[in-house]
Amino acid sequence: MSETSRKPKYSDSKHLPIYRYKAKLIQAVEESTFLVVTGETGSGKTTQLPQYLYEAGFSRNGKIGVTQPRRVAAITVAQRVAQEMDCTLGKEVGYQVRFDDCTCQDTVVKYMTDGCLLREVLADPGLSQYSVIILDEVHERSLNTDILLGLLKNNFSNPSKATKGRSFPLKVVVMSATLETDKLSAFLSCCPVFAIPGRVFPVECTFGSAVKPKDVESTAYVKEVVKVALDVHTSELAGDILVFLTGQSEIERACDLLFEKAESIDYRYDVLDQTVEGLLILPLYGSMPTDQQRRIFQPPPPGIRKCVVATNIAATSLTINGIKYIVDSGFVKQLNHNSRVGMDVLEVVPISKSEAEQRAGRAGRTSSGKCFRIYTKEFWEKCMPEYTVPEIQRTSLTAVILTLKCLGIHDVIRFPYLDRPEERFILEALKQLYQFDAIDRRGRVTKLGELMVEFPLHPGLTRALLKAASVGCEELLLPVAAMLSVENIFIRPGDPDNQKEADKKHRALAAKTGGMNDFATLLSVFQSCKSSDRPSSWCKDNWIHWRALKSAFSVETQLREILLRLQQRKDFPVETFDGNKSELFRRCLCAGYFTNVARSSVGKVFCTMDGHGSMVHIHPSSSLFEQEVDLNWVIFHDVLVTSRIYIRTVCPIRYEWVKDLLPKLHEVDVYELSSVAREEVTDEEMMKWETREAAKRQQEVSTVDV
Ligand code: ADP
Ligand code: MG
Numbered sequence: 001m002s003e004t005s006r007k008p009k010y011s012d013s014k015h016l017p018i019y020r021y022k023a024k025l026i027q028a029v030e031e032s033t034f035l036v037v038t039g040e041t042g043s044g045k046t047t048q049l050p051q052y053l054y055e056a057g058f059s060r061n062g063k064i065g066v067t068q069p070r071r072v073a074a075i076t077v078a079q080r081v082a083q084e085m086d087c088t089l090g091k092e093v094g095y096q097v098r099f100d101d102c103t104c105q106d107t108v109v110k111y112m113t114d115g116c117l118l119r120e121v122l123a124d125p126g127l128s129q130y131s132v133i134i135l136d137e138v139h140e141r142s143l144n145t146d147i148l149l150g151l152l153k154n155n156f157s158n159p160s161k162a163t164k165g166r167s168f169p170l171k172v173v174v175m176s177a178t179l180e181t182d183k184l185s186a187f188l189s190c191c192p193v194f195a196i197p198g199r200v201f202p203v204e205c206t207f208g209s210a211v212k213p214k215d216v217e218s219t220a221y222v223k224e225v226v227k228v229a230l231d232v233h234t235s236e237l238a239g240d241i242l243v244f245l246t247g248q249s250e251i252e253r254a255c256d257l258l259f260e261k262a263e264s265i266d267y268r269y270d271v272l273d274q275t276v277e278g279l280l281i282l283p284l285y286g287s288m289p290t291d292q293q294r295r296i297f298q299p300p301p302p303g304i305r306k307c308v309v310a311t312n313i314a315a316t317s318l319t320i321n322g323i324k325y326i327v328d329s330g331f332v333k334q335l336n337h338n339s340r341v342g343m344d345v346l347e348v349v350p351i352s353k354s355e356a357e358q359r360a361g362r363a364g365r366t367s368s369g370k371c372f373r374i375y376t377k378e379f380w381e382k383c384m385p386e387y388t389v390p391e392i393q394r395t396s397l398t399a400v401i402l403t404l405k406c407l408g409i410h411d412v413i414r415f416p417y418l419d420r421p422e423e424r425f426i427l428e429a430l431k432q433l434y435q436f437d438a439i440d441r442r443g444r445v446t447k448l449g450e451l452m453v454e455f456p457l458h459p460g461l462t463r464a465l466l467k468a469a470s471v472g473c474e475e476l477l478l479p480v481a482a483m484l485s486v487e488n489i490f491i492r493p494g495d496p497d498n499q500k501e502a503d504k505k506h507r508a509l510a511a512k513t514g515g516m517n518d519f520a521t522l523l524s525v526f527q528s529c530k531s532s533d534r535p536s537s538w539c540k541d542n543w544i545h546w547r548a549l550k551s552a553f554s555v556e557t558q559l560r561e562i563l564l565r566l567q568q569r570k571d572f573p574v575e576t577f578d579g580n581k582s583e584l585f586r587r588c589l590c591a592g593y594f595t596n597v598a599r600s601s602v603g604k605v606f607c608t609m610d611g612h613g614s615m616v617h618i619h620p621s622s623s624l625f626e627q628e629v630d631l632n633w634v635i636f637h638d639v640l641v642t643s644r645i646y647i648r649t650v651c652p653i654r655y656e657w658v659k660d661l662l663p664k665l666h667e668v669d670v671y672e673l674s675s676v677a678r679e680e681v682t683d684e685e686m687m688k689w690e691t692r693e694a695a696k697r698q699q700e701v702s703t704v705d706v
Helices: 011-015 017-031 045-055 071-084 114-123 143-157 181-187 213-217 221-235 248-263 290-297 353-361 377-383 398-406 423-435 447-452 459-470 474-483 496-511 518-531 535-541 546-567 581-596 655-659 683-705
Strands: 034-039 063-068 093-097 100-102 109-113 130-135 171-176 193-196 203-206 240-244 278-284 304-310 323-328 331-338 343-350 369-373 597-600 605-608 615-618 633-641 645-653
Touching: 011 017, 017 034, 017 045, 017 193, 034 045, 034 181, 045 063, 045 071, 045 109, 045 130, 045 171, 063 071, 063 114, 071 093, 071 100, 071 109, 071 290, 109 114, 114 143, 114 398, 130 143, 143 398, 171 181, 181 193, 203 353, 221 240, 221 248, 221 304, 221 323, 221 369, 248 278, 248 304, 278 290, 323 353, 343 633, 353 369, 398 423, 398 447, 398 459, 423 581, 447 459, 459 474, 459 546, 459 581, 474 518, 474 546, 474 581, 496 518, 518 535, 518 546, 518 581, 518 645, 535 546, 581 597, 581 633, 581 645, 581 655, 615 633, 633 655, 645 655
Parallel strands: 034 171, 034 193, 063 109, 063 130, 093 109, 130 171, 203 369, 240 304, 240 323, 278 304, 323 369, 615 645
Antiparallel strands: 093 100, 331 343, 597 605, 597 633, 605 615, 633 645
C-alpha cells in the first residue's frame, strides 16, 4: 500500500475545526518530543490527527498508537477511521481492547485502550513498534492513562530506557478537551501546547425540580428523565436529544418507558413543531453490540427526531452530530474505593459541576442549544463537587503498582504522578500484593508476582487461577475467570412472568451443581453451553445471554494461551493436592479470595474478616440466598452497596482452608513493604509516619475494646 493511497474518503472531515491546522499540527509533532493538543470535543482530534500523521509519513518508522480510556470508544473510532481511510477494519487501521485484538502485522493506525498500551509497555518498555503514541482523552484522568503519562515522562528523563530497542525517537502527543493543559505541559517538561480554536454556541441551561439533595441514593431520576425528554420532544423545535443516564439497565428501562409513552403522542395536536413526525429512540452504553452502536451516528430520517439515551461515553469520547437538546440526570456510575468495605465498588454518584458543563456543551456544537438539568439548583450547589476526582485518587492501585514494580520502578511513592494518590492507597496496594505473595517483605516482586502480572485480571482472581494451575486443575478455574471477566450472563427480564420463568431456570442451573456454590454454577453454565449442539438455543432456553457466553469462550481461550506460555517456564510452581474435586475447586478459590472472607454473624448476616468487619448480606441473585442450611464461612467475588452491603457470587468454605491465610491480612507491616521506596526518607518523616501509625493502632485497639 502506498502512503498516499489512503486519503480520507469523507469530505465531511474538511469541515471539522481541526482541518485548517493540519499542516501546523504535523509540524508541531515533528518539532517536539511531547506535544499537548487541546480543542473542543468534536473538533476532530481523535479521528483526524492520527490520519494526518499517517499521511505525513510518520508510520514509516512504526505504528501510530492512540489510546482511549473506554473500550467502546476505541472500537467505534477505529471503525470510523477505517471507513474514512477506505480500508478494512483490522488491516491498516485496527483496534485492541482487553480480550479483543483486531489488528494485524500491517496495522499502522492502532486505537487501543490505555490498559492495553500499559501491558505493551510491560513487554517492551521502549515501545519500539511505535513512532507516535497519542494519549487521548487525558482530561478523563483514567488510572491507566495517568500511569502511562508518568511512564512516558520517566522514559524521557532516562535516555537509556527511552531509546531501548529504538532507532528513532518516540513522539508523544497528549490530547485533552480543554482542561488542565498548562498543568499537562508543565508536567511534560513545559512542552508546547497546540490549541485548536473552535467555535462554541451558547447553551441555555435550566434546573429542574425533581432531584433534591436528599435524592442522592434514589433511582427516581430515570422516570423524571423520561418525562423531561418527552416534554422536550413535544414542546421544542426540531433537533436531536441526548439523554445522560448511568448504565445499561437504567438506559434500557428509560428506552422502554420512552417507547411506551411516545406511542400515544398524536402528532397533529401534541407537538409544537409540526415538522416533527416521530421519535427514534436509541440506547448507547459500553457493552452494546457494535452494529447497534453504528446506528447512533446515522442521521435520522426526515421528520424524525433522534433521542439517544447514553452513559457518560457521549460526554467527550463520542460525538454525535445534530444534538440540540441535552437532558442531564446529574448522575454517573463510577468505580470508587469504598472504605466501608475496603473494596472498589461501582457506585452511582452525582457528577461534578465541570462534568455537567461538559454534558451541556454537547448541545452547542453547531448551533445554540438547550440543556435541561433535572436536578435543582440546590442539588448543584450542595451535592455536586467542582471537579471529578482523578481515578488514581479514588480506586485500588494494586494492579498498577504491580505493573510498575515489574517495570523495575520500586519507588512507587515517588513515581511522577500527575496527581499524587494518597500514600495510604499506595501502602494498601503494597499490602494486598504482599498478601497475594506477589511481592516480598522488602517490596520486591516475587516469581509469583511476575506470573501474575501477565494476566489482565484482578490480582485475586489471577492468584486463584495460578493456584489451580499449580495443582493441575486449571480446567476448573479458567472458565470461571472468563465468566467473571465478561458482562453479566444471566438475563433478567423486566416483565414479572418472564422473570419468574428465568429465575426458575437459573435456580435449576445452580441446582445441577448442588445449589451451594455460585462459582460452580458459572463453571457448569460454561461447560453445558459449550458442549451443547446448539449453544445459542441452549442459552435462549435457559435465559442466558448468548453474546456474553460467546465472549467468555473467547476470553477462556486467551487466558489458556497465557497460562500455557507461562507453564513453559521452568520455575512454574507445581504443588500436589489430594482431596475431592469440590474441595479442590474451593480451596483454589480461597487462595485468591481469602481477602473476601466473611463469617456468619447473626441469622443471615455475615461479617467480613479483612479488618473492616463490615456486616454483609447475601445478594438475592446468589443461589445461596434461599438456602436453609447454616452457613459458617463464605468467600465472595464482589459486593454491591446500596443501603445494605450485598455480597455476590458466593461459596461456602471451611475455616481450615483460610486459617493460615487470614493472619496475613493483619500481620503485615506496611512500613516495611515500602522500605525500598523509602530508602531516602528523612528521620523526621519516619518519626511522623511512625507516630501516625501508632495512633492508628491505638485507635483500632480501643474500638475493639468497645
Ligand atoms: P474530538 O476527538 O475532537 O472530540 P472526533 O474526532 O471524535 O472529535 O469527532 C470528529 C467528528 O467525527 C464528529 O463530528 C463526529 O460526529 C464524527 N464521528 C466520529 N466518530 C464517528 C462515527 N463512528 N460515525 C460517524 N461520525 C463520527
Ligand atoms: Mg476525541
